[in-house]
Structure formats: structure tokens, C-alpha cells
Amino acid sequence: MSAATVRSLVVVGASLAGLRAVEAARKAGFAGRITLIGDEPHLPYDRPPLSKQLLAPGGPTDPVTFRSRAELVAELGVELLLDAPATGLDPDSRVVHAGGEDVAYDALVVATGAAARGLPGTEGLAGVHVLRTLDDARAVRRALDEGARTVVVGAGFIGSEVASAARERGLPITIVEALPSPLVRSVGADLGTALSLLHARNGTALHCGQTVAAVEGTGRVEGVRLADGTVIDADLVVVGIGAVPRTDWLAGSGLPVDDGVVCDEFLRAGAPGIYAAGDVARWHNALFDRSMRVEHWSAAAEQGARAARNAVSPAEVQSYVTVPYFWSDWYGSRIQFAGVATNAGHEIVSGDPAGDHFVALYREGDRLTGVLTLNGQRHVMKYRRLIAQRARFDEAIAFARTSVLRRSATTTS
Amino acid sequence: MRIVLDRAKCTGIGICEALAPTVFEVDDHGELVVLSAEVPEDAQNEVTEAVEGCPTMALRLQP
Known part of the structure; x- marks a missing residue:
């Protein structure tokens, strides 16, 4: 067990995945040293509002930050190294180079995100x-x-x-x-x-x-x-033509990179003690049995936490499995998507694609793989659950019919 | 423990419903409905996760 003893955790990337990583490590009872490294001068802040509330006329211009500096430093005992872009990784000597400093680690979570193209x-x-x-x-x-x-x-x-x-x-x-x-x-x-x-x-x-x-x-x-x-x-x-995972700083480290840091289902990145999370991570999602890299809020949050728990307790690693989920707000309408979109066909089970509301289900073979909703907030998570349960497409269609029936019964009574 | 919802912060993204479907449900208008204000005995973990996982920090627990 002594070989697996982790005394220091370094998290590179101080956005959502990195923040959730340090929080989860402490919650898991990790009492060692934690260093959070970020390239921006700001404390971790929430990105979805940047293209929503922060652009709204009369909206806020300050970011939504998750935790104050005092909370991070005093309560969570995190050493902050901000405004310090990571420039290199040496997995043999277990050192990260960032902002001109060498930071040693026993366990490392790479959460450097993606850069807009x-x-x-x-x-x-x-x-x-x-x-x-x-x-x-x-x-x-x-x-x-x-x-x-x-x-x-x-x-x-x-x-x-x-x-x-x-x-x-x-x-x-x-x-x-x-x-x-x-x-x-x-x-x-x-x-x-x-x-x-x-x-x-x-x-x-x-x-x-x-x-x-x-x-x-x-x-x-x-x-x-x-x-x-x-x-x-x-x-x-x-x-707005997409983003590329920020792996340039890993050049020469020997860490496998292929449109993201390549991880197994446990978010392990192919060198001792190294894990990846968030937009930068390409991992094997067992639920869909495929390699994925997603740039979604909820995946970043969950992967950050999972990667850190695995990193500080390597003897008890758990896989990260998810139904990817994202949302977007256009002109006061909400778009939500869960799962994976396929070209194998979809079916509209509520509303009309030319109107203000619809729910579309995607299939792959006889399995339900995705759901897209426009102003269908009541629907999306129910189908997301069915996707997580590996429901068949016909089961989902049957569910859609009964829930439509149930709804018309309640609205007419 | 009671669940306290800040409606001004909630935007109905539904992460809580995904984590604790027996306690949270987003309705047709995108408004969150808390199905049980008191945290059910058998859903403590999910509710805690939902509260901590809220992207807009609209949920908290009150003893």
C-alpha cells in the first residue's frame, strides 16, 4: 500500500473540472498538500454565463465564482498558483512546470480545458x-x-x-x-x-x-x-468554430494525446499517478462503449471530482460513466441535449420541429441513444435516465406515449 | 434536513432532477418543482449531490 500513498495532489487547470477536483479530494478525506494551477489571473469561475447572462443587456459584468480565495486557501487548504500557465510535464520525476516554478506531485489531475479556435x-x-x-x-x-x-x-x-x-x-x-x-x-x-x-x-x-x-x-x-x-x-x-484541447504543454512528456489526453474508463492518463478531466480528457465511456471527449459543464464537474477521488485513492478507482448533457439558451428558448446524436434516425415524440417546442429521440440499432428538446425541460432528464438504463428505442417510444396520455388526462380533468 | 430553493438563481437546467429524480422535477415552464421539501431518508446522498452539483448554486440544505 505504501507505493500508492499519495501525499501531494497537483491539479493543472483552475476552471470547473480543476475546482471540483480539489473539492472532491478534500471531501474524500485527503489531508495532503493540494496545489491548484491556473493560467488566468482569476479565481475559478463559471463559463456558461459568459455567453448568456454576461452578454445580456444590463446583465452582470462580474463572473460567477464558485468559491472565494479565503474559502479555497483557508477552508480547503489549497495552494493557488494562478496566472501561471503550465509549460511542461516530466512524468518520470513527477514534476509540473508552471509559471516558472517546478511543482512536484504524487498524483496529478490534468484539467487544462480547451482553447477556442x-x-x-x-x-x-x-x-x-x-x-x-x-x-x-x-x-x-x-x-x-x-x-x-x-x-x-x-x-x-x-x-x-x-x-x-x-x-x-x-x-x-x-x-x-x-x-x-x-x-x-x-x-x-x-x-x-x-x-x-x-x-x-x-x-x-x-x-x-x-x-x-x-x-x-x-x-x-x-x-x-x-x-x-x-x-x-x-x-x-x-x-465560434469550436475548441481544441489544450495539450500543447504536454509535448515531450510521453503522455498519449489524440484530440485530448487519452484516458481509460477510470480517467487514468497512461503514466503513474496521472489523471485527466474536463474538456481536455478523452476517455472510454463504458455506457456507449466508445472513446469520447465532451466539452460540457456537467461532464467537467463530474470528471474533475471522479479523477481526483481516483487520484488520491488509486487502490479504489471507479470508472466514469455518463450520458453527456448540455444546454443552450437562444432567444428565450432552451435547447437541451442528452446522449449521443446518431445518423441512424430519430423520431419526434412531442411538438413540432418547426414550432416552439419539440422532443426528438435518437436511436442506434434498437437502442435509445439521445434526446434533443426545444423548450422541453420537463422531458429531457426522463429520457436521459432511460438512456443511462440502456433502454430500447421502442421502450422509449412507449414511455413517450404514456407520458403524453398522462399529461392530456391531467390537463383535461 | 429541508431543501431550500432560491428561485431567483434557479434556471431549470435539471442537473438536480438527473441526480435525484424522486425529489426534483422541472416542469413544462422550466420551473423546478421540489417534490419533497423534507429530504427523504432513502435519498440523502442523491439530494446532497444535487445540492452540490447545482450549476447556479440555487439549492441548499437547512437543518
């Missing part, structure tokens, strides 16, 4: 932003408050939330998407198109199958030129 050639051009950090969100908010004409590159969830914030102010906004339909990877082509109807209904122009040829302007953005020659005037360009 930028638009090549726009570096240094004022008014062009990605939306990942608090500083990004504040810059976008300022531009919207000043009445910016906005172009969003990429019709994903972040870009769509920016569009909502712009329309809430009555500002002109155009979304440019390179693929023929939006959100194909997240929800499939048909339902991606269904969701994108919200843009048209709310006055956002959406150009699909169009690429950006150039972002024009000298020093500051003035417009966006599309591949077909169209130029859209813009004071603000928000680039």
Missing part, C-alpha cells in the same frame, strides 16, 4: 474575438453595448447565444456557417436545421455553406468578405 489571419485585428474566457466575454459585451453590427463565424451554440444577445438589443447580426447545415455534429443535420429556424424567427441572418474569405479592416475590423464576394459590414466579429 481562432480565425487565421485575424490576429491583432481589433474587434475580432473568440468567446472562451471572462476577458473575451467582457470585450464582446462592451462591443454589443456600444451597438456593434456583428458577424458570427460558426453557427454553433456559442455563436447562436451571441446572436441572441445581439437581437435582444435589436442589433443587426449575421451568422456565417461553412457547412450546409448548422450543428450537424451535435444534433444531426435535420434537427440542426430545425433549431436554426429560431434564427430566422428572431431576425438573425444565417448563411450556411458559406466560408469567410477575409476579415477586412485596418487595425480594426470593418467587414467580413464571404467566398461568394458578399461583404457584410461589421464592428464586431465573434469566432
Whole structure:
């Protein structure tokens, strides 16, 4: 047992997964030294509000922080090393290099997240932003408050939330998407198109199958030129074309990396004492029997906690199994998705994809694998549970029928 | 223990319902319904997880 004794835990990445990791280690009774390393100067803060409440007209400009510095340092006994980007890892001597310091560990949780992909050639051009950090969100908010004409590159969830914030102010906004339909990877082509109807209904122009040829302007953005020659005037360009896991600092460490740190089902990253969690982790999700990397709030929170518990008690590791879940808010409507989207077919079990409410179920073979809802808050978690129970698709359809019946019975009585 | 819900903070994301479905349910309007204000004997762990797992910190437990 002595070989497995962990006296120091180092967590690299001070966002949700990293925070949950240090909390879970203490909750598990770990009394050793804990160091939390982050590259931003800020205490851990919540990212979903950055593209929602923080962009709303009159909304807050301060982040939602989970714990004060005093709570982290005094109550949880965490040593904070902020504004200290990790630059290297030596798994043989068990040392992390960060912010010019060498930090030794017995157990390590890698939670460095993902970085928003930028638009090549726009570096240094004022008014062009990605939306990942608090500083990004504040810059976008300022531009919207000043009445910016906005172009969003990429019709994903972040870009769509920016569009909502712009329309809430009555500002002109155009979304440019390179693929023929939006959100194909997240929800499939048909339902991606269904969701994108919200843009048209709310006055956002959406150009699909169009690429950006150039972002024009000298020093500051003035417009966006599309591949077909169209130029859209813009004071603000928000680039929402996905994120890449932040593994560059692991180069040379020998840690297996393949679109994320490659982990087993226990979030173990392939070198003694090393685990990964959150957007940076690619792990084997036994429920779907496949390797996954998800950039979702709930997965980051849960993986952070699981990775840390496994890291401080390596003799009692437990696997991390989940039905991935995310949500997004567009123009006052809530979109929720749980599971995995497949191209093997889906069925609408409530509402209408062209309307303000629908519930769609996805299948893979005869198994229920996913659920997408638009304003279907009552439905989503019930199907998520069925997915977790490996329910058959026909069982889910039967459940949908009985719950519709039950509902009409209560509304008519 | 009683469950205290701060409606001003709750946005109906449903993490609590996922963790403790016998105690929390989001309704058609996206409002959270606490099905049992008193934490049931057999759901202590799930409710604690739900309270701690709330993304908007809208839940707490009161002795």
C-alpha cells in the first residue's frame, strides 16, 4: 500500500473540472498538500454565463465564482498558483512546470480545458474575438453595448447565444456557417436545421455553406468578405468554430494525446499517478462503449471530482460513466441535449420541429441513444435516465406515449 | 434536513432532477418543482449531490 500513498495532489487547470477536483479530494478525506494551477489571473469561475447572462443587456459584468480565495486557501487548504500557465510535464520525476516554478506531485489531475479556435489571419485585428474566457466575454459585451453590427463565424451554440444577445438589443447580426447545415455534429443535420429556424424567427441572418474569405479592416475590423464576394459590414466579429484541447504543454512528456489526453474508463492518463478531466480528457465511456471527449459543464464537474477521488485513492478507482448533457439558451428558448446524436434516425415524440417546442429521440440499432428538446425541460432528464438504463428505442417510444396520455388526462380533468 | 430553493438563481437546467429524480422535477415552464421539501431518508446522498452539483448554486440544505 505504501507505493500508492499519495501525499501531494497537483491539479493543472483552475476552471470547473480543476475546482471540483480539489473539492472532491478534500471531501474524500485527503489531508495532503493540494496545489491548484491556473493560467488566468482569476479565481475559478463559471463559463456558461459568459455567453448568456454576461452578454445580456444590463446583465452582470462580474463572473460567477464558485468559491472565494479565503474559502479555497483557508477552508480547503489549497495552494493557488494562478496566472501561471503550465509549460511542461516530466512524468518520470513527477514534476509540473508552471509559471516558472517546478511543482512536484504524487498524483496529478490534468484539467487544462480547451482553447477556442481562432480565425487565421485575424490576429491583432481589433474587434475580432473568440468567446472562451471572462476577458473575451467582457470585450464582446462592451462591443454589443456600444451597438456593434456583428458577424458570427460558426453557427454553433456559442455563436447562436451571441446572436441572441445581439437581437435582444435589436442589433443587426449575421451568422456565417461553412457547412450546409448548422450543428450537424451535435444534433444531426435535420434537427440542426430545425433549431436554426429560431434564427430566422428572431431576425438573425444565417448563411450556411458559406466560408469567410477575409476579415477586412485596418487595425480594426470593418467587414467580413464571404467566398461568394458578399461583404457584410461589421464592428464586431465573434469566432465560434469550436475548441481544441489544450495539450500543447504536454509535448515531450510521453503522455498519449489524440484530440485530448487519452484516458481509460477510470480517467487514468497512461503514466503513474496521472489523471485527466474536463474538456481536455478523452476517455472510454463504458455506457456507449466508445472513446469520447465532451466539452460540457456537467461532464467537467463530474470528471474533475471522479479523477481526483481516483487520484488520491488509486487502490479504489471507479470508472466514469455518463450520458453527456448540455444546454443552450437562444432567444428565450432552451435547447437541451442528452446522449449521443446518431445518423441512424430519430423520431419526434412531442411538438413540432418547426414550432416552439419539440422532443426528438435518437436511436442506434434498437437502442435509445439521445434526446434533443426545444423548450422541453420537463422531458429531457426522463429520457436521459432511460438512456443511462440502456433502454430500447421502442421502450422509449412507449414511455413517450404514456407520458403524453398522462399529461392530456391531467390537463383535461 | 429541508431543501431550500432560491428561485431567483434557479434556471431549470435539471442537473438536480438527473441526480435525484424522486425529489426534483422541472416542469413544462422550466420551473423546478421540489417534490419533497423534507429530504427523504432513502435519498440523502442523491439530494446532497444535487445540492452540490447545482450549476447556479440555487439549492441548499437547512437543518
